[in-house]
Amino acid sequence: MAAYDLYGVKGLTILEAKLKVEESLKLSFDERESTYQGGVYYRFGSDESEKFLLKGNVDPFDGEAVEQKFSEYPVLLYVDMTVRSEEVRCLLSMEFCLLRHELYE
Template identity: 75%
Template sequence: MAAYDLYGFKGMAILEAKSKIEEKLNFSLEERESSYQGGIYYKFGDEESESFVLKGNIDPFDGEAVEQMFSDYPVLLYVDMTLRSEEIKSLLSTEFCLLRHELFD
């Protein structure tokens, strides 16, 4: 079963979060830009398999939090279609808070 997880980061700039993720998960996030994602964001993976998206929790159109329920987290990491949710959680858990965990077939 694939998991879709959302992590939040408090008190960290997005570049600091990026560097910690790259160090703990041993891959490089690629810088991208999209108005849909709120400007500059970082991605690893593709739509066909496990992917990671790191972005700010602010909607560029209305200035509100993208994830309203987690508005106190300025930086978000989306982990989509992962089969190693528990492993990622254990690697990130010291500094990153798991906000949502959903399973899909």
């Protein structure tokens, strides 16, 4: 069963959050830029398997929070199609708050 998790972080810039995730999970993000994603964002993984996406919580078109229910978190980390949700949560637990956890078969 794959999980789709959303984490939020306060008190860190997106670059600081990137470094924390890379250190905690032993991975290396690719820097990307997209108007749709709100400018610079970071990605690790592929569309066919586990994927991490780190971005700001600001919609570039209206300036509102992308995740309105979690507008107090300026930086978001999406963890998609993971089978190690609990492990990731434990490794990120110091600064990152699990905001949403959804399971799919």
